[in-house]
Amino acid sequence: MPNSARIVIGAGGPRHGARACAHCDDSASFECEPDRVVLVITVAMATVIGARHTRVWRALTDPAELVVWDERILAPLESEDGYPFSGQHMRWRYRIGPIQLVLHDHPLEVSAPEKLRTAISFGSLQYEQTFTLLPEEGPQPRTRLGMRLVASNSVPVVGSVVDRFSVRRMATEHVDVTLRSLQRWCEKTP
Numbered sequence: 001m002p003n004s005a006r007i008v009i010g011a012g013g014p015r016h017g018a019r020a021c022a023h024c025d026d027s028a029s030f031e032c033e034p035d036r037v038v039l040v041i042t043v044a045m046a047t048v049i050g051a052r053h054t055r056v057w058r059a060l061t062d063p064a065e066l067v068v069w070d071e072r073i074l075a076p077l078e079s080e081d082g083y084p085f086s087g088q089h090m091r092w093r094y095r096i097g098p099i100q101l102v103l104h105d106h107p108l109e110v111s112a113p114e115k116l117r118t119a120i121s122f123g124s125l126q127y128e129q130t131f132t133l134l135p136e137e138g139p140q141p142r143t144r145l146g147m148r149l150v151a152s153n154s155v156p157v158v159g160s161v162v163d164r165f166s167v168r169r170m171a172t173e174h175v176d177v178t179l180r181s182l183q184r185w186c187e188k189t190p
Contacts, residue, residue, distance in 0.1 A: 039153035041164060043171045046146040047179045051186040053133045053143040057113035059186050060131055069185035070178065071095075077102065084110050084118070094122055127151035127171070145182065147175050 049056055059065045063080040067073050074093035076083075083090055084107035094103035101122045108128070109117040117130040128150045136142040149171050153164045 039164075040150050041153055041168050041171055042148065042150045043168070043175050044146065044148040045175050045179055046144055047183050048136065049143045049145055049183045049186050050140060051143060051190065052141040053135045054113050055141075055190065056133055056143045056145055056182070056186050057116075059182055060116055061112070065185070069181050071181070073103070074100070083107075084116065086110050096122075125151070143186075145179065147179055149175050 059069060061084055063076050063083055067075055072095050074095055077091040077093060080090065082088070084105075086107055086109060088105075088107050090105040090107075092103040092105060094101050103120065103122040106119040107116070108119055109115060109130075113133055115130065115132050117128065119128050120126070130146075130148045132146040132148075134144040134146075136144055151167055151171050153167065
């Protein structure tokens with residue numbers, strides 16, 4: 001990965017997840033089920049982008065730009081006025097290979113232009129992703145962009161389950177492709 005630090009944090013410990021969960025004081029986006037333990041996989045990576053952090057923020061939050069740099073996002077399914085704001089539910093036409101799905105995007109924390117945390121779901125896959133942006137000092141404007149993805153250890157599918165090794169591989173590929181695509185876009189279009 002050019003200009004990237006790859007960090008795979010690995011499988012997380014037991015947690016039942018929730019927004020501000022009273023049982024575990026957790027701030028994740030998964031629904032709280034106090035008697036159920038959910039193992040999670042966390043993948044985190046970072047890259048340095050040769051652009052100002054305000055430019056990178058715009059690429060992450062402007063729907064017109066999102067559908068250009070992220071080839072998996074095809075189009076918003078509703079008005080994107082004010083996107084993103086905490087508590088919003090945004091739906092997108094989304095593609096995984098040849099399969100088109102509806103992606104549900106729930107911004108949880110929006111701190112422009114430093115942090116964007118969202119709960120994402122499509123099909124039976126649910127995860128939380130967090131982008132953090134830090135301007136870097138130097139003669140040219142640069143931004144260190146971190147991306148963290150937290151997903152359930154296994155994902156149920158019709159008649160089977162996607163195991164933790166496949167979930168980790170898919171999560172790692174998703175983070176890698178997202179960071180590379182965003183880096184190319186921001187450095188190519190100031």
